[in-house]
Amino acid sequence: MKACVIGGAGYIGSTVVYELINAGHEVVIIDNLSTGNRRNIHKDARFYFGDITDENIMNQIFTTECKEKSFDVVMHFAAKLIAPESLEKPLEYYKNNVEGVRIMLEVMVKHHIKNIVFSSTAAVYGEVSGDGICTEEDNTKPINPYGETKLVSENMIKWVCRRYDMHYCIFRYFNVGGAHESLEIGLDKENITALIPRIIESVLKIKDNFTIFGTDYDTLDGTCIRDYIHVTDLATAHILGAEYIINNKQSLLCNLGSNHGYSVQDVVNKASKIKPFKYNYGPKREGDPSKVIASNIKAKELLGWKPKYDLDDMLKSDYEFRKQLKK
Numbered sequence: 001m002k003a004c005v006i007g008g009a010g011y012i013g014s015t016v017v018y019e020l021i022n023a024g025h026e027v028v029i030i031d032n033l034s035t036g037n038r039r040n041i042h043k044d045a046r047f048y049f050g051d052i053t054d055e056n057i058m059n060q061i062f063t064t065e066c067k068e069k070s071f072d073v074v075m076h077f078a079a080k081l082i083a084p085e086s087l088e089k090p091l092e093y094y095k096n097n098v099e100g101v102r103i104m105l106e107v108m109v110k111h112h113i114k115n116i117v118f119s120s121t122a123a124v125y126g127e128v129s130g131d132g133i134c135t136e137e138d139n140t141k142p143i144n145p146y147g148e149t150k151l152v153s154e155n156m157i158k159w160v161c162r163r164y165d166m167h168y169c170i171f172r173y174f175n176v177g178g179a180h181e182s183l184e185i186g187l188d189k190e191n192i193t194a195l196i197p198r199i200i201e202s203v204l205k206i207k208d209n210f211t212i213f214g215t216d217y218d219t220l221d222g223t224c225i226r227d228y229i230h231v232t233d234l235a236t237a238h239i240l241g242a243e244y245i246i247n248n249k250q251s252l253l254c255n256l257g258s259n260h261g262y263s264v265q266d267v268v269n270k271a272s273k274i275k276p277f278k279y280n281y282g283p284k285r286e287g288d289p290s291k292v293i294a295s296n297i298k299a300k301e302l303l304g305w306k307p308k309y310d311l312d313d314m315l316k317s318d319y320e321f322r323k324q325l326k327k
Helices: 011-022 055-065 083-086 092-112 145-164 195-203 230-247 262-272 296-303 311-324
Strands: 002-006 028-031 046-049 072-077 116-121 167-173 175-177 210-213 225-230 254-255 261-263 279-282 290-295
Touching: 002 011, 002 116, 011 092, 011 230, 011 290, 028 055, 055 092, 072 092, 072 230, 072 262, 072 311, 083 092, 083 145, 092 116, 092 145, 116 145, 116 230, 145 167, 145 261, 167 230, 175 311, 195 210, 195 262, 195 311, 210 262, 225 262, 225 311, 230 296, 254 296, 261 290, 262 311
Parallel strands: 002 028, 002 072, 028 046, 072 116, 116 167, 167 254, 175 225, 210 279, 225 290
Antiparallel strands: 225 261
16 A cells, blocks of 8 residues: 555654554655654655645645555645634634645546545534534534634535545544554654653643643533543554555445543543642633544444554553653
């Protein structure tokens, strides 16, 4: 399989690249390095510096790469993804997340590439009612521009694939954590907002005084509940998803999560067992729902996928990765 990984120098994209190459696949990376890192680029992948919103550059890269052998699949990991930031900068999110996907699809159609794996998000569901468990059939009502741009992109992909006889695999992620087992790659960037690495930064005293935002959510301990998935489990699902749509010539949309929720306080308590650290409490953040958990039954049934790693693995691997960054 020859895969084009857009955003392949970022946290999730680079892990997918590593797993693709470990499985013997050919990989081309396109990344503008705005949030990605050159250190994440696998030595056996071909790398192009380029922005998904630049149609000329995208066409140049695809023309070069598709001369002898076309891409079997394009994988998209090039979104802006911080929900609170999207409320402050909605136009940036629409430009990158929606216009970028439109250009990517335009280029794919031009070069007759039939398969797309798209990284979406649980943010498309918005505030989840009832037990907080999301199934793929649930209503989608995003409560921030980040979730809205992902939902718009999902629908655009569906319509384009329908028109041009293409196939999509859309994965709705929940909260991603952990580092690759090689410890060569993990979430390594400035101003980390993801919960697990932010907590580990406090455990390692890279940053002081971790803040739990909100203690009055409608949950047992008052802190919001999320579903966490190890980044390597996520990468494995992407390879299975790509193989599914290529071999079956059918599209699919699946949640990727553990089917289990932990409160922020739960995660903090588990991290404290690695090493005690200081933390405090602050007001809840705008745009954060109370409880979001994945139903991952569909991914298990269609792809034969199930998470291999648990929350303890995520915390420990991120701890080991971040500890070596300090050296």
